[in-house]
Amino acid sequence: xxxxxxxxxxxxxxxxxxxxxxxxxxxxxxxxxxxxxxxxxxxxxxxxxxxxxxxxxxxxxxxxxxxxxxxxxxxxxxxxxxxxxxxxxxxxxxxxxxxxxxxxxxxxxxxxxxxxxxxxxxxxxxxxxxxxxxxxxxxxxxxxxxxxxxxxxxxxxxxxxxxxxxxxxxxxxxxxxxxxxxxxxxxxxxxxxxxxxxxxxxxxxxxxxxxxxxxxxxxxxxxxxxxxxxxxxxxxxxxxxxxxxxxxxxxxxxxxxxxxxxxxxxxxxxxxxxxxxxxxxxxxxxxxxxxxxxxxxxxxxxxxxxxxxxxxxxxxxxxxxxxxxxxxxxxxxxxxxxxxxxxxxxxxxxxxxxxxxxxxxxxxxxxxxxxxxxxxxxxxxxxxxxxxxxxxxxxxxxxxxxxxxxxxxxxxxxxxxxxxxxxxxxxxxxxxxxxxxxxxxxxxxxxxxxxxxxxxxxxxx
Numbered sequence: 001x002x003x004x005x006x007x008x009x010x011x012x013x014x015x016x017x018x019x020x021x022x023x024x025x026x027x028x029x030x031x032x033x034x035x036x037x038x039x040x041x042x043x044x045x046x047x048x049x050x051x052x053x054x055x056x057x058x059x060x061x062x063x064x065x066x067x068x069x070x071x072x073x074x075x076x077x078x079x080x081x082x083x084x085x086x087x088x089x090x091x092x093x094x095x096x097x098x099x100x101x102x103x104x105x106x107x108x109x110x111x112x113x114x115x116x117x118x119x120x121x122x123x124x125x126x127x128x129x130x131x132x133x134x135x136x137x138x139x140x141x142x143x144x145x146x147x148x149x150x151x152x153x154x155x156x157x158x159x160x161x162x163x164x165x166x167x168x169x170x171x172x173x174x175x176x177x178x179x180x181x182x183x184x185x186x187x188x189x190x191x192x193x194x195x196x197x198x199x200x201x202x203x204x205x206x207x208x209x210x211x212x213x214x215x216x217x218x219x220x221x222x223x224x225x226x227x228x229x230x231x232x233x234x235x236x237x238x239x240x241x242x243x244x245x246x247x248x249x250x251x252x253x254x255x256x257x258x259x260x261x262x263x264x265x266x267x268x269x270x271x272x273x274x275x276x277x278x279x280x281x282x283x284x285x286x287x288x289x290x291x292x293x294x295x296x297x298x299x300x301x302x303x304x305x306x307x308x309x310x311x312x313x314x315x316x317x318x319x320x321x322x323x324x325x326x327x328x329x330x331x332x333x334x335x336x337x338x339x340x341x342x343x344x345x346x347x348x349x350x351x352x353x354x355x356x357x358x359x360x361x362x363x364x365x366x367x368x369x370x371x372x373x374x375x376x377x378x379x380x381x382x383x384x385x386x387x388x389x390x391x392x393x394x395x396x397x398x399x400x401x402x403x404x405x406x407x408x409x410x411x412x413x414x415x416x417x418x419x420x421x422x423x424x425x426x427x428x429x430x431x432x433x434x435x436x437x438x439x440x441x442x443x444x445x446x447x448x449x450x451x452x453x454x455x456x457x458x459x460x461x
Contacts, residue, residue, distance in 0.1 A: 027162035032243040033215040042206030043178045048188040057325040060099045063299045064109025064332050066292035068419045071108035071334035073428045077435025088453035104190040104298040106291040110228040114221050117189040132428045137421035159236025165226035179217035190301050192291030193227040200273045201294040211277045213247035227288040237287035244280030326394050333401040337415045398444040
């Protein structure tokens with residue numbers, strides 16, 4: 001047999017392998033939604049939350065901040081404490097964690113939120129081993145360095161975040177999609193990312209996917225979590241295909257309004273942002289990075305949702321406000337503030353130090369503004385929501401952060417825990433413990449428990 005024949009046969013033998021590899025060079029994209037979507041179908045607030053709220057007397061909203069494993073562990077500790085805490089006066093007895101209606105999350109907090117929404121109570125048997133005490137960061141670095149991953153990583157259609165999503169599926173989500181969450185009586189989760197071209201805060205809910213004429217139900221949880229935690233530079237953006245204009249979707253009236261006043265001002269900008277997303281001709285692709293770029297607390301979707309309820313009466317359809325006694329807004333803030341001594345030296349910090357510090361400085365300043373907005377929104381809602389003025393509907397804003405710790409040495413320890421997806425077992429245990437302790441010792445949480453214990457018609461002062 002001639003050399004040319006041998007070469008030809010060898011080349012033909014390589015074709016199946018090349019085709020197989022080529023198929024892996026493109027990360028999976030979101031699927032289109034052919035039928036005209038509605039606000040009540042799919043994984044939406046309207047289809048999920050009213051039923052769970054109406055089972056009790058409480059609208060319980062939770063926000064988990066970003067911060068890598070530090071945030072994931074602190075959020076997990078808060079869930080553990082809510083699971084340990086019985087609802088005062090409940091018969092049959094239930095736990096506080098069962099009253100949670102919505103969790104909005106960012107980055108590391110999104111890992112805990114998505115896993116709890118998927119697994120519910122069984123999460124507490126495995127999350128510590130499967131994620132919190134695993135060297136996720138080291139494993140991802142190792143995958144990047146493996147030669148067999150280089151062809152994929154060299155592709156413009158497959159990045160480090162796509163590799164991370166595959167790893168999250170391997171250790172935690174096991175190919176689950178948002179469709180797997182639809183029929184489960186667990187909190188509605190809003191995983192938050194940032195669209196890099198526009199700076200728009202992007203929520204993984206069908207309400208937002210409707211604007212793209214896309215189906216969220218078939219979208220993997222792992223990819224949403226990867227997008228929510230895709231720290232710029234360290235990780236690549238996660239890409240979505242924008243099918244806007246192909247499904248006959250008509251946005252709700254509030255999203256089309258050109259002018260909104262009073263409490264509606266909080267929705268005006270959001271309506272304009274959604275209109276930008278609906279321009280599929282000009283923006284056929286969206287690229288998503290860490291949600292902390294726009295809101296590291298995960299609070300803004302909840303605040304905008306409350307503003308929506310205050311400004312648009314039709315939004316309250318299905319919510320029986322006459323039986324609603326309380327609105328709880330629990331913010332779990334795992335922010336860090338590493339000690340530096342820049343102001344003790346004449347020479348300024350170097351480029352690397354500044355590059356590492358700049359994002360956290362911006363996020364911290366923006367987070368303080370969000371907390372201030374939370375207070376103003378509570379005051380607004382007390383004037384606008386039915387029965388709030390009469391005192392039968394009360395608000396319980398609860399903020400947990402390391403700054404509340406009284407012992408200076410302990411406070412400094414937690415503020416210096418790095419933002420990483422690998423921490424020591426001791427650090428994870430301490431973060432879980434302090435998350436639960438901060439909740440348990442919160443005066444606002446204790447006030448909430450006292451209110452739960454009051455018979456209907458009687459309230460604490």
